[in-house]
Amino acid sequence: MAAIYQAVYRRASSLMCRFHSTYVRKMRYLNDLKEDDSLCRQAQTSGTFYLFHNLSPFLQEVGKQYLVPQVSAAEIKRILEKFKEAEQWIEKSVLIGCSDEHVPHFALDLGALEKSVIESELKGSFTDLRKALFVVDQKDSPLLASAQSLLRWHDSHQYCSKTGQPTQKNVAGSKRVCHASGIIYYPQMSPVVITLVSDGSRCLLARQPSFPQGMYSALSGFCDMGENVEETVRREVAEEVGLEVESFQYSASQHWPFPSSCLMIACHALVREQQTEISMNSLELEEARWFDLEEIMKGLKRKPGSSKQEDGSLLPWFPPQQAIAHQLIWEWVKQQTSQLA
Numbered sequence: 001m002a003a004i005y006q007a008v009y010r011r012a013s014s015l016m017c018r019f020h021s022t023y024v025r026k027m028r029y030l031n032d033l034k035e036d037d038s039l040c041r042q043a044q045t046s047g048t049f050y051l052f053h054n055l056s057p058f059l060q061e062v063g064k065q066y067l068v069p070q071v072s073a074a075e076i077k078r079i080l081e082k083f084k085e086a087e088q089w090i091e092k093s094v095l096i097g098c099s100d101e102h103v104p105h106f107a108l109d110l111g112a113l114e115k116s117v118i119e120s121e122l123k124g125s126f127t128d129l130r131k132a133l134f135v136v137d138q139k140d141s142p143l144l145a146s147a148q149s150l151l152r153w154h155d156s157h158q159y160c161s162k163t164g165q166p167t168q169k170n171v172a173g174s175k176r177v178c179h180a181s182g183i184i185y186y187p188q189m190s191p192v193v194i195t196l197v198s199d200g201s202r203c204l205l206a207r208q209p210s211f212p213q214g215m216y217s218a219l220s221g222f223c224d225m226g227e228n229v230e231e232t233v234r235r236e237v238a239e240e241v242g243l244e245v246e247s248f249q250y251s252a253s254q255h256w257p258f259p260s261s262c263l264m265i266a267c268h269a270l271v272r273e274q275q276t277e278i279s280m281n282s283l284e285l286e287e288a289r290w291f292d293l294e295e296i297m298k299g300l301k302r303k304p305g306s307s308k309q310e311d312g313s314l315l316p317w318f319p320p321q322q323a324i325a326h327q328l329i330w331e332w333v334k335q336q337t338s339q340l341a
């Protein structure tokens, strides 16, 4: 009966979908896969897989490029048969998207299997995400970041925090259930605000002790429970550099996988021209200072390796394109240069 119902449902939704755009149809299909375990299990047999090993994505180096291969289900099966555990491993995969033609994409972490065997079979290597995000084509970075975040979430939510019993994932990996308590766990992210403070003609960038040498970025901070974005912006700027935000404007957002699954909410904030003296919180930051337009333009042209001077000191450089801080700095430059024009 259930099978007949599902077939009728699929036929009805495919008829309805004819009137929808490619995007709408794709989103509806992904949602169906999340809701319907048997549909998703079937999709695993025709999908493609992005492989990870202990949360490091699999890349192939071709010439000077790093590619993120999509491995077919048949290829995965062939490799897994070497370990005699094929079926069990496919079950661990999580749905991360699909093509316009509805070929589903999954991410699969083969962390417990011998890394070198998989690497030599597929001619590539598992690469730390902190490197991978910055060497692959820019269109692939968000996919690797969100896939790793979802895999990490599953890895750290194997047990119910109330009963201590194992939790079970649905086939798509969009939730986990504790059958003892009935609690459903959904993947979580932490909202973080990243703010580029300006006094009208300069912008404020800072260094955390953990940053690579010479790199400066916009101020960032996790949202506290109950706060809205505006309150976080005002609090973080006050806490970290002792300034009061007068006005702020939302710019864009980005998923960021470090330290684990952040939703970065990027904003521009203005402080009063008369109140620009920085009082830095040295528990969080090792340096915070104002930069004028010329310094910013020079810093944007520098790469990490090119910032060292002959006397060993480092000239400032800023986060790469993949980080939303980069976009904030460019928006500020555009706004400043349009004012000058």
Ligand SMILES: NC(=O)c1ccc[n+]([C@@H]2O[C@H](COP(=O)([O-])OP(=O)(O)OC[C@H]3O[C@@H](n4cnc5c(N)ncnc54)[C@H](O)[C@@H]3O)[C@@H](O)[C@H]2O)c1
Pocket: 190, 192, 194, 217, 218, 219, 220, 221, 222, 256, 258, 259, 262, 264, 284, 319, 322, 323, 324, 325, 326
């Ligand atoms: N993509 C980008 O351009 C970009 C730029 C800057 C920072 N970031 C990210 O923003 C994140 C937050 O920035 P921050 O370190 O300045 O935050 P922060 O100023 O709030 O300070 C971090 C501290 O906040 C506490 N904290 C509160 N809630 C937390 C949570 N949910 N998870 C972890 N720690 C929590 C911890 O004590 C931690 O040491 C960083 O992890 C960093 O990766 C991204």
Ligand SMILES: [Mg+2]
Pocket: 219, 220, 221, 240, 284
């Ligand atoms: Mg901070």
